[in-house]
Amino acid sequence: MKTPVPDYLDEVLDGLRGDTSGATADYIPELAEADPERLGMAITTTLGRTYAAGDADTEFTIQSISKPFAYAAAIIDRGLDRVLGAVGVEPSGEAFDELSLEGGTHRPKNPMINAGAITAHSLLVGAQASQEERVERALAFFSRLAGRQLRVDERVCASELGSAHRNLAIAYMLRNYGILDGDVPSVVEGYTRQCSILVTVRDLSVMAATLATGGVQPVTGERLLDPAVARHVMAVMAGAGMYDAAGDWLTRVGIPAKSGVAGGIVGVLPDRVGIGTFSPRLDSHGNSRRGRLAFERLSRDMGMHLF
Ligand code: DON
Structure with missing residues (x-):
């Protein structure tokens, strides 16, 4: 090179x-x-x-560039086996905002699409973590990766949350299948803040x-x-x-x-x-x-x- x-x-x-x-x-x-x-x-x-x-x-x-880094943090926090139990690693061949779940397991096909990334975000820190703790984990990890203190753009976050119907629908489906735990709107809000x-x-x-x-x-x-x-x-x-x-x-x-x-x-x-x-x-x-x-x-x- x-x-x-x-x-x-x-x-x-x-x-x-x-x-x-x-x-x-x-x-x-x-x-x-x-x-x-x-x-x-x-x-x-x-x-x-x-x-x-x-x-x-x-x-x-x-x-969505947050997705690989938040996925890495989820693996560090919960271990690869726990994360692989919830999210697959296969290309979906579909758009980023499709549900794209595996037959049988109902795992999202991969952590780069919204379904897999919302799941990876939900795994941050630990089973009982709050939205604030998950967002703080993502922000602190990204800041160390970048080598400077990063911050959330609350305007963009609010703008996306105002019309996040599709991600909420995806997350409710994941909740239905037991892939996602906890309060759906709070998980989607934390994920959206991570994206912001x-x-x-x-x-x-x-x-x-x-x-x-x-x-x-x-x-x-x-x-x-x-x-x-x-x-x-x-x-x-x-x-x-x-x-x-x-x-x-x-x-x-x-x-x-x-x-x-x-x-x-x-x-x-x-x-x-x-x-x-x-x-x-x-x-x-x-x-x-x-x-x-x-x-x-x-x-x-x-x-x-x-x-
Ligand atoms: O969840 C969403 O739809 C956005 N916060 C991120 C999507 C995204 O960046 C897709 N990438 N090209």
Whole structure:
């Protein structure tokens, strides 16, 4: 793999500005208002050096990019067997907001879709944990991964909660099947607050670089995950992180990744780099359009395809 040279990332971003296809997410009113021209990218090496370009310090809500990191925290808190008892690891081949439960067990197919992520959130800390404790766990863990104190965007959270009928319906189905315990509206609220944590592409690249090292935050040097947990999470991202576009992404881009509806994408190349991109217009799968193009270009130019 080559090393990014000065101005290379700026050139990549400039090459994308002409693409105005796609649209901001409209089912969360506050996200529909985002400036669609924002564009940023950051790459952090496993030695902790970050290269950034464009709107690299603009904050946006993490949304579904929270899913792999909250899943990791749930595994740390409850053990892999307990988590696998509730959520599978198979690609669903369906959109992120489909129910996608396994026949027989009724486990959500994977933790990257909403059903699996709501379940993983419910497992944080311990069986009797309150919503506040689960949210604080996610916020504290993400902050250590990013190497700075993060915060929740309460406006975006309230905006999503005002129309969270679909996630509530999913969670009630999971409650019915005994996959989810506790008070459904409170679990969905905690999950939505987790999705409303504000990050920048710099944060995402450092968080992903922590997976790339096998669990050591490369700037602070703190071990945050066991290597086996980091590997498990990266493998699930590779198989299911881009939802029903996962196979297309893995063949074309070849970098395990996770997208969010605010327009972020996080990517991780084991033993090499973490990558974050941000551009709010989404394609029909709910993945950032320019983010995808940026990843395709990096993969091609810098020999980042895993295979
Ligand atoms: O639960 C939701 O629908 C949102 N909070 C997150 C969805 C999301 O980011 C899908 N990803 N592209």
